[in-house]
Amino acid sequence: MTVPGRACPKCGAGNPAAAEHCYLCQEPLGGAQAPDGVQALAGSVGTTPGAAPAAALRTAPMLLFTDAIRHNIRLSALLFGLLLALFLLLGAVIGEAYGDLGRGLGLAAVLYAILAGTAYFSGSSIVLSLHDAKEADPGRHRQLLNVVEEMRIAAGLPAPRVYVMPSDGMNAFAAGRNPREAGIAVTQGLLDRLDREELQGVVAHELAHIKGRDTLYYICAAVLVGAIALLADMFLRGTWFGYGRRARPSGVSREGGGRGNAAYVVLGIALALLAPLAAKILQMSISRQREYHADAAAAGFTRNPLGLASALEKIAAGGSRVPGENRGTQHLFIVNPLKEFRADASALMSTHPPTELRIRRLRAMAGFAEL
């Protein structure tokens, strides 16, 4: 369903046809007289919704996109901090189990540096070639290029490279570790079926990923998860400090390399079993937070959250599959290309929040809620 738009006579902002007030300036629409400010909002929520013919939405207290952005930044930083803390804790406990805290932490740090370096330098070009993306043509993709230019101005970013994927599925993704070498790609299916405002919303979402350096965020989180898994594995298999050569129970004795503490060994084993799972859950919640953040930031760039909301609606209805999709790149897309997200898909392990929830939040940023 697309919301049939109506321009506010005072400020020009687009509103759904059923709206009684402009979401931006609170100007009453359609000559209906109403009190001003908060009174107007409170009053209109109370009135009978049946009065408007095609009322799919009602006015609701507005969620400010600035508040949403701040909230999401705080949450994703907190989650990332937790992930890092989990990693260091695992390193410390394992070190302690062998009687040397410093060596455990040192090993963890070295492991992280190696993995992070590899991940960082095996860059984004792979992603683009995977999905058959071709550079956008200035003649044929004029509108797309214009929209990208508009949005990069609104975001204050350098111009990204723009790619089009020949797929009929509706999807888009951003790649690039920093804004200077960033690129965004959209599918032909998306270009064919979205109108200008919706395309603007999608492009703004992708540019928000670039501005928030989400690729880097994601690499760091994925590397931490990988390092935690590796560390846990090494400990459980007892492959370092020559520990594996001893039988595990006697390894805690004070002789030889194993000068460790029995309590820490038990703690270490428990942690090594649980940490990889916990890390994965944390990583996925970071990914979901970054999606919410990109939605809110996109609303900030376009000042038109309903455009992106309606685009997400179309994408959810029209199918978001892209050839060449795989688990390695699924987090990059605007809507996960592998899974259909319904309300019950808020599983701990999904990269994206349920599309319905994202739409609801975007509508709230325009001051609307479903009836």
Place this chain on the structure above:
Amino acid sequence: MTYVPLAILAAIVVWFVAAYNKLVRLRNQVKNAWHQIDVQLKRRYDLIPNLVEVVKDYMSYEQETLTKVVEARAAAVAAKGPAAQAKAENVLTESLKSLFAVVENYPDLKANQNVATLQEELTGTENKISFARQFFNDSVMTYNNTIQAIPSNIIASLFNFTQESYFQAEEADRAVPKADLR
């Protein structure tokens, strides 16, 4: 223990430099954002002659509308000073909107690929201008926030970082006309 005061001093210096550089960066961003608006306005001036060229053969009865666009463009290019320019720009925007309202009445013209392309270009340009203004205002807000907030306000007042003012639409322009470019 003698290192403690040294460490505190070093931390203060580092913070001082970082905060000062941030203020400089934000101030330059505000300035750059202001000039980006001009870049987009210039782009619009360059587009208009093409547009007029394409539509004028079809619109023999609408010479008045076309003349208005051409005149408004000339006035905007010639305008001196921010206030006069803002006024001329608004006249230009209005005239373009009425031109497109007229184009709607000519099915041949609407079907013309060149016109469709130019319409997209103009929509794009109008949007770029308003997004450039939006980014300018966003930059001003970030800059002003930093100047007023503790503790960076100390450095701002020491080195005379002063608040910038926002881009504002004239009172008369708030009545946005109904004509839609899309």
